[in-house]
Amino acid sequence: MAVIKSNSNSNTSGKPSNASLQALTAAALALPGLMLPPAQAADDEFGVQYGHYQEGGRNLFGVESKFSPIEVDTLQGSGNIKITDRVKFNFNYTQDTWSGATPISTAPLELRGNRTATPNTVTGATPIINGDLYFDSAFNPLRTDGFGNLTGGVNRQLVHTMSSASPETRKQGDFKLGYEWDEAAVDIGGGVSLENDYESRFVNMGGRMDFNQKLTTLTGGLSYTSSDTKALLDHDALPYIDTNAYAAQITVDQAGGKTLHGERQDWAGHLGLTQVLNKNALIETGVGYTFSTGYMENPYKVVQVAFIDPNQQFLAPADGYFANVQALLEQRPNERNQVTGNVRYVQHIDAFDAALHFNYRYYHDDWDINAHTFEADWGQPLGQGWSVTPRIRYYSQDAADFYIPYLISKQAYASGDFNRSKLPANFSSDHRLSGYGALSGGVTVSKQFTKGVNLDVGFEYYTHAGALKLGGGGEGDYTDFDYFMANAALKVNLAALSSAVGGAAHNGHHHHHYGAHAPAGVMFDHMMDKQGDIMVGYRYMYGNQAGDTLHGTHAVSDQSIVNNGCPGTEGCGSTPLEMSMHMHMVDLMYAPTDWLTLMLMPQFMDMDMKLRELAGAPAESEEHHHGSGHATGGVGDTGMYALVKLFDMPGHHFHMSLGFSAPTGDVGIMLRPAHHEDPGFIHYGMQLGSGTWDFKPSITYTGELDKWSWGAQVSGTKRLESQNKSGYALGDIFQTTAWGSYSLLNWLSASVRGIYTVQGTVRGEFNGPHADHGPMDFPSNYGGRFWDVGFGLNAFVPSGDLAGNRLSFEWIQPVEDDVNGYQLEREGALAASWSYAF
The missing domain is CATH 2.40.128.130 (Autotransporter beta-domain)
Incomplete structure (x- = not known):
C-alpha cells in the first residue's frame, strides 16, 4: 500500500465562497459568515456599512505564536436609484483588508522543528515545515524531546503550522440595471473583484414574475464568473515546498520570485419561489446549481507527506519507522458541481408586533461535502424608532473526500525524487475542508432617527469546533477557534426624507x-x-x-x-x-x-x-x-x-x-x-x-x-x-x-x-x-x-x-x-x- 491516511481524528470541510486573499485563499474558499451581505436598498436609498472580523488565537499546544490572529476590516457602500418609474439602477462597492496569521499546513506535534528545536516553524516569519518523524508499527507518531530524540510513548496530537503575510486588500464593484413591469421584472448586471494575486469578473441576469394577485412570486437567475490567480509564492517557504506538480503554471521573475498562475470559470443558476400564506406569514424556497472548472487550489496551502523508505536501516526505532517529512502544494479536483437548497419562513406575531424568521440551507457537492445551515432571528420593535433583532445560527459540514491532515507514503524521498503515482490524485489539509460545526449568536440594534434615516449596529460571536459537527466525527480540537463580527450600517432613503420634510x-x-x-x-x-x-x-x-x-x-x-x-x-x-x-x-x-x-x-x-x-x-x-x-x-x-x-x-x-x-x-x-x-x-x-x-x-x-x-x-x-x-x-x-x-x-x-x-x-x-x-x-x-x-x-x-x-x-x-x-x-x-x- 503506497499511501496510508493518518488516523488521527481528522475530518473537516470548507464552505465555498468567493473571497480570496494572499494570506487566506486564492482558491475562493472564505470563512463561513465572513462577508457582509449586499445591502438591500429601497428606491433612491444609499447606504454605507463597516464590519470588523476578528479571530481568536489558535491552540498551538505549548508553542507561543508571535503572529496576531486574522482580522478583517470591511467597508461597503451601496445605492439603489430609480431612474424612471420602471428603470432601477443598483450598485455596490466592497473593500476588505485582511491581516494576521493563517494555517498553511497540519502536522503531528512531534515533527522535529515544530517545537523547541526550531520554534520559528509556528512563531516566526519563516515556515520551516519539513523535518523528521518517528512512527511505531501502527504508524502512530512517537514522542521526542523536540530535537529528534525518542522519549517513549505515542503522541497523536496534531498542530497547525502558522504563517503570516503583510496586509492585503480586495476591492469589488458591481452593478445591476433592471426594468419592471406591473407583474414582472428583469435585470442584468456585472462586476469585478481585484486583489494583488487574484482577479474575478462576473456577469449575471435575473428575473421575477408575480402570480395569483402578487401572492406568488417566481424568481430566477444565471451568472458567469471568470477568475485568474497570480500568486507570488512565499519566498521563505519555497525552499521547503515541492511545487513540481504545478511546474507548467509557474513563472520566474528576474529577482527569482515564483508566481503560480491558474484560471477558473464558474457557471451558476438559481430558481426561487415565494408564497404569501396569509396576512402574517410567507414562505420562500429556492434551489441553486454551480459548475466550476479550472484551478481550484489555494496556492498558499501545503500538505506534509511523511516519506518512509521501505529499505531504511539504522535510523528506524525498534518495531517502528523513520520518516522524512516534506511539504507539497495541495492538489484539488479541477471540477466541482455544487447544489444548494433553501427554505425561509417569516411569521408576524401580532401580540408582540414582532417577526420571526427561520432559514434552512442545504449544500452538497461532488467533493463529498454536505453542509446544513439553520438560522433564526426575532425582529422586535421597541418604540420611538428603536428595534432589536437577536439571532442564532448553526452550521455543520462533512469533510471533503480528499481532506487529510497529513499523508504517509511508503517510499524513499531524495532531493525531490519520488514516485508521484504512489500519492493520491487529490489531497488537502486546509481545515476549511474538514468536518466541523459553527455555532453563533448575535444581536442587531436599529434606530430610525427620522423617516428615511436608519442606523443599524450589530455583533455576532462564533465558535468553530470539530465537536460541533452534526453526527460527530469532526476534526480534532487543534482546529478549534472562536471569532466575532461587529458591524454598523447607515441607510438614507432620500424619497422618504423628502416626503417627511x-x-x-x-x-x-x-x-x-x-x-x-x-x-x-x-x-x-x-x-x-x-x-x-x-x-x-x-x-x-x-x-x-x-x-x-x-x-x-x-x-x-x-x-x-x-x-x-x-x-x-x-x-x-x-x-x-x-x-x-x-x-x-x-x-x-x-x-x-x-x-x-x-x-x-x-x-x-x-x-x-x-x-x-x-x-x-x-x-x-x-x-x-x-x-x-x-x-x-x-x-x-x-x-x-x-x-x-x-x-x-x-x-x-x-x-x-x-x-x-x-x-x-x-x-x-x-x-x-x-x-x-x-x-x-x-x-x-x-x-x-x-x-x-x-x-x-x-x-x-x-x-x-x-x-x-x-x-x-x-x-x-x-x-x-x-x-x-x-x-x-x-x-x-x-x-x-x-x-x-x-x-x-x-x-x-x-x-x-x-x-x-x-x-x-x-x-x-x-x-x-x-x-x-x-x-x-x-x-x-x-x-x-x-x-x-x-x-x-x-x-x-x-x-x-x-x-x-x-x-x-x-x-x-x-x-x-x-x-x-x-x-x-x-x-x-x-x-x-x-x-x-x-
Whole structure:
C-alpha cells in the first residue's frame, strides 16, 4: 500500500465562497459568515456599512505564536436609484483588508522543528515545515524531546503550522440595471473583484414574475464568473515546498520570485419561489446549481507527506519507522458541481408586533461535502424608532473526500525524487475542508432617527469546533477557534426624507446656504441653520504620489537617494514608485442650539505603495524585492467637533470649530519582510492614524452676494502626546485656504481655491523592529511646505424627490512641493462630498 491516511481524528470541510486573499485563499474558499451581505436598498436609498472580523488565537499546544490572529476590516457602500418609474439602477462597492496569521499546513506535534528545536516553524516569519518523524508499527507518531530524540510513548496530537503575510486588500464593484413591469421584472448586471494575486469578473441576469394577485412570486437567475490567480509564492517557504506538480503554471521573475498562475470559470443558476400564506406569514424556497472548472487550489496551502523508505536501516526505532517529512502544494479536483437548497419562513406575531424568521440551507457537492445551515432571528420593535433583532445560527459540514491532515507514503524521498503515482490524485489539509460545526449568536440594534434615516449596529460571536459537527466525527480540537463580527450600517432613503420634510418647506430650508458652501475639500465650512437640524453626509478623498523623488523642491538622482536618503545606514536600497490613498468619511451633524453644531466624523481609509529598487544600491534589500508593494486599510482616526457661531448677518458669517481626533486608527501594522526573522512595522506613512489625541481648531469666514460666494479658513492639528504606543508622533499641521465661487446655473456653481500647508517631521521612531531600507522608513523624510490650487463644482438639487441633496467635487492640483528630506512628489488629489440636511 503506497499511501496510508493518518488516523488521527481528522475530518473537516470548507464552505465555498468567493473571497480570496494572499494570506487566506486564492482558491475562493472564505470563512463561513465572513462577508457582509449586499445591502438591500429601497428606491433612491444609499447606504454605507463597516464590519470588523476578528479571530481568536489558535491552540498551538505549548508553542507561543508571535503572529496576531486574522482580522478583517470591511467597508461597503451601496445605492439603489430609480431612474424612471420602471428603470432601477443598483450598485455596490466592497473593500476588505485582511491581516494576521493563517494555517498553511497540519502536522503531528512531534515533527522535529515544530517545537523547541526550531520554534520559528509556528512563531516566526519563516515556515520551516519539513523535518523528521518517528512512527511505531501502527504508524502512530512517537514522542521526542523536540530535537529528534525518542522519549517513549505515542503522541497523536496534531498542530497547525502558522504563517503570516503583510496586509492585503480586495476591492469589488458591481452593478445591476433592471426594468419592471406591473407583474414582472428583469435585470442584468456585472462586476469585478481585484486583489494583488487574484482577479474575478462576473456577469449575471435575473428575473421575477408575480402570480395569483402578487401572492406568488417566481424568481430566477444565471451568472458567469471568470477568475485568474497570480500568486507570488512565499519566498521563505519555497525552499521547503515541492511545487513540481504545478511546474507548467509557474513563472520566474528576474529577482527569482515564483508566481503560480491558474484560471477558473464558474457557471451558476438559481430558481426561487415565494408564497404569501396569509396576512402574517410567507414562505420562500429556492434551489441553486454551480459548475466550476479550472484551478481550484489555494496556492498558499501545503500538505506534509511523511516519506518512509521501505529499505531504511539504522535510523528506524525498534518495531517502528523513520520518516522524512516534506511539504507539497495541495492538489484539488479541477471540477466541482455544487447544489444548494433553501427554505425561509417569516411569521408576524401580532401580540408582540414582532417577526420571526427561520432559514434552512442545504449544500452538497461532488467533493463529498454536505453542509446544513439553520438560522433564526426575532425582529422586535421597541418604540420611538428603536428595534432589536437577536439571532442564532448553526452550521455543520462533512469533510471533503480528499481532506487529510497529513499523508504517509511508503517510499524513499531524495532531493525531490519520488514516485508521484504512489500519492493520491487529490489531497488537502486546509481545515476549511474538514468536518466541523459553527455555532453563533448575535444581536442587531436599529434606530430610525427620522423617516428615511436608519442606523443599524450589530455583533455576532462564533465558535468553530470539530465537536460541533452534526453526527460527530469532526476534526480534532487543534482546529478549534472562536471569532466575532461587529458591524454598523447607515441607510438614507432620500424619497422618504423628502416626503417627511415636505417639499416647499424643505427647499426653503436649504436655500440660505446654497451659494455659501465651500468646495468639497474644505471641512468645517458651515453650520446648521436652526436648533434641531440634522445633517448626514459622506466624504471621499483620494491622493496620489508618483514621479520624481524630491529633496526640498528639486528632483534628485537615485545615487543621491542611496547616499543621503537613509541616514545612519550603508545606503538606501529602494524608494517609493507610487503611493495612493483613499479615505471615506461619514459626516454626522446635529444642532442642539442655533449657535452650536456638533459633528462626528468616523473614517475608513486604505493606502497602497509600490516600490522600486534604486540604481547603485549597496545590495539587494533583505526586506523588499524589485517591484514589490504594500497595502493597508481599515478604520482611521475619529473626529469629534463643536462648531460655534461667532458672527452672522446677511452675506457674512464667521464661526470657529474646536475638536479632537481620537486615535482609533491602527499604528501597529506589521510588514512581513523577506528573509527576516520577525515582522516589523510598516512605514510611518502607511499606518492608519496618528496614534495620538490631536487638537484640531479652525476659524472660517464665508460670504455671498448675488451669484458670487467666497470664503477663507485657517486650521491646524496639534499632537497632544509626544509619542503614540508605537513610539513616534506625526508632525503638527498648519493650513490656510481661500476660495471664490460663481453660480453657473440655479443648481450648479464652480469654484477656485488656493491652499498653503505646513507639516512638521515625524518625532521619535518606532519602538520595535522595522525596516530601514528606503526614505519612507525614516522620520526626517516626512512633512514640508506645500502650495496647491483647487478647481471645484458644487451641485444642489432644488426640487423634486431628491430636493436638498448636495454633491460637490474638487480636483486639487499641486503647485509646488518643498519637502523635508527625501519624498515622492505629489501628483494630485480628488475630493468629493454628498450631504443632506433635515
